[in-house]
Amino acid sequence: MSLKTEVTSHTKSLRRYALVLTRDPAAADDLVQETLLKAIDKADTWQPGTNLRPWLFRIMHNTHVSDLRRAKTRTDAAPDLPEPVVQDHQHTQLELKQVLQALDQLPEAQRKPIILIALREMSYAEAARTLDVPLGTFMSRLGRGREALRRIVSGIASGKLAVLSRKESL
Amino acid sequence: MTQDTPSEHGLGLDDDLMAYVDGTLSPERMAQVEARLARDPEARAATASWRHHNNLIRQMAQTADDLPTDMRIAALERELAAKLQARKRRAFLMGPALGRIAASVLLFTAGWGAHGLFSASTTMTGAAYPQFVSATMAGHYAMRQISMQQAEFQADEIDTALDWISAQMQRKIDSPELRRLGYEVESARLLSTDDGPLAIFYFRNEEGNSVTVSVTPHAPDQPDYAYRVVRLETESMAYWTESGLDYSVIGDVDVGQITTLAAAVRN
Numbered sequence: 001m002s003l004k005t006e007v008t009s010h011t012k013s014l015r016r017y018a019l020v021l022t023r024d025p026a027a028a029d030d031l032v033q034e035t036l037l038k039a040i041d042k043a044d045t046w047q048p049g050t051n052l053r054p055w056l057f058r059i060m061h062n063t064h065v066s067d068l069r070r071a072k073t074r075t076d077a078a079p080d081l082p083e084p085v086v087q088d089h090q091h092t093q094l095e096l097k098q099v100l101q102a103l104d105q106l107p108e109a110q111r112k113p114i115i116l117i118a119l120r121e122m123s124y125a126e127a128a129r130t131l132d133v134p135l136g137t138f139m140s141r142l143g144r145g146r147e148a149l150r151r152i153v154s155g156i157a158s159g160k161l162a163v164l165s166r167k168e169s170l
Numbered sequence: 171m172t173q174d175t176p177s178e179h180g181l182g183l184d185d186d187l188m189a190y191v192d193g194t195l196s197p198e199r200m201a202q203v204e205a206r207l208a209r210d211p212e213a214r215a216a217t218a219s220w221r222h223h224n225n226l227i228r229q230m231a232q233t234a235d236d237l238p239t240d241m242r243i244a245a246l247e248r249e250l251a252a253k254l255q256a257r258k259r260r261a262f263l264m265g266p267a268l269g270r271i272a273a274s275v276l277l278f279t280a281g282w283g284a285h286g287l288f289s290a291s292t293t294m295t296g297a298a299y300p301q302f303v304s305a306t307m308a309g310h311y312a313m314r315q316i317s318m319q320q321a322e323f324q325a326d327e328i329d330t331a332l333d334w335i336s337a338q339m340q341r342k343i344d345s346p347e348l349r350r351l352g353y354e355v356e357s358a359r360l361l362s363t364d365d366g367p368l369a370i371f372y373f374r375n376e377e378g379n380s381v382t383v384s385v386t387p388h389a390p391d392q393p394d395y396a397y398r399v400v401r402l403e404t405e406s407m408a409y410w411t412e413s414g415l416d417y418s419v420i421g422d423v424d425v426g427q428i429t430t431l432a433a434a435v436r437n
Contacts, residue, residue: 003258004251011247016231029240036246043253049393052254096226103227117192118227124194143182150219 010056011036013121017057020115021064023100031067035060053122057130061112068108102152110145113138181216191220323358331358335369339387341414346383346435348373353381353431365389381421383435388416399432401425408432 014035018028038059046055103111116127128138181187189195190203207214323331328345336343338360345355353373361368368386375381388394394411402420406428409418419432 002251003255004248007247007251007254011243012235015234015237015243019234019237020227020231025234025237028234029237029243032243033240033246036243036250040246040250040253043250043257046254046257048254048258092226092229095222096230099223099226100230114223115227115231118224119231120192120228124192139185139188140183143184143188145182146188146220146223147182147216149223150216153219153223 006052010053013053013119014056014060016119017060017115017121018064020119031060031064034063034067038063051126054126054130057116057122057127058132061130061132065108098153098156099149102149102156105152106145106148110141110148113142114145114149117142181213184213187213187217188220191217191224325354325356328355328358331360335360335367335385338367339369339385341387343369343385346371346373346385346419347437348381348383348431348434351431351434352376353379379422381419381423381431383420384416384418386416388414397432399425399429410436412436 011032014032015028018031018035019025022028022031035056039056042059046052103114106114112131113127116122116130117124122130124138124142125135128135131138133141186195186199186203186206190200190207195203207217323334332343332345335358345358348355352375354375356372356374358372359370361370366387366389368384371383371385373381373383388411395409395416397408397410399406399408401424405420405422406425407418407420408428408431409416410432411417417432417435419428419435421428421431423431
């Protein structure tokens, strides 16, 4: 595979990751552009022979962290997040909305491992390198995050059910 | 943000369950985990949720593929690919492996006059410097390599040299056999480089053509070098990794002859 083909394939993956991180196509493309610009600047730090994908994802991760810092807190930004870009069955859309809402409640350290592995773009070890943490720490954050996500989604779902039951009983 | 007790995360800390959800288990291990899930409703519910959440996140991510092409991103992709290609080329020319090969070139050309030394240096660095800069650079490298030299052996000391080199490399090193191609060993050197010992053997045939062969332990953190033949300005070179050793063969011969010489070294 030529480097150009490889870069194109990785950019596609970066765009997917950026869309989940930002929830907005325009913001996702901005993040991808910023990542590629930084990668061009840092091209001399890439070690030929090593996998390009974790290197690029790592740059995106750091770029996103800086962006979040600039935006002060994610909590402040959350109410402005647009609706997820999903055109699917209504039930799936509702479930996705709940999962994204739950993801927002997780600490950044748990959210990113969940997203990176869900994309099926890299191994545990590569994802750990991307986030610059030891593999053991990564696995622990992934596992804790998944369990926390499950509990929050379950809470959100039961809360919505309770609201629906109250509406029906009125 | 949530505060959780460790007991609530028990399933999340189970590597088998995680690997099961992410499809990274071997078939045998997968069957074991499935048998366990059949008996454990809590673990079954957890893994089903994790997998479902993964699918939802991935589906959302994949909608990015349907977004319109961003021309700015496409242009940046091309620029990045070009930069990385240049980086790859530079790393190849200046990297430790080729740096050591370059050292071989410099050492062997040094014995045949300044012109060979300068031309080899200019070719190896691939840069269009004025000749006096290339000459200075070649001298600098040659001096640095001489300071790395641990030992030098003449033709009648090759057996001693091989014992010494084998001891330094902690493995049996045999002398490359090029006699049937008309080349006799003239001398051997052992250099101490940042990456370990580097043995260099110098050969010459009756026509006065010279060939240099180097052997060094392969760095374990580097991928093996596939066999490659390169035509330099006045020399040809072949290099490769085999059985944990890096080899290079350099000579003032054409590509066909260097291929034959490399094949003899490989055999």
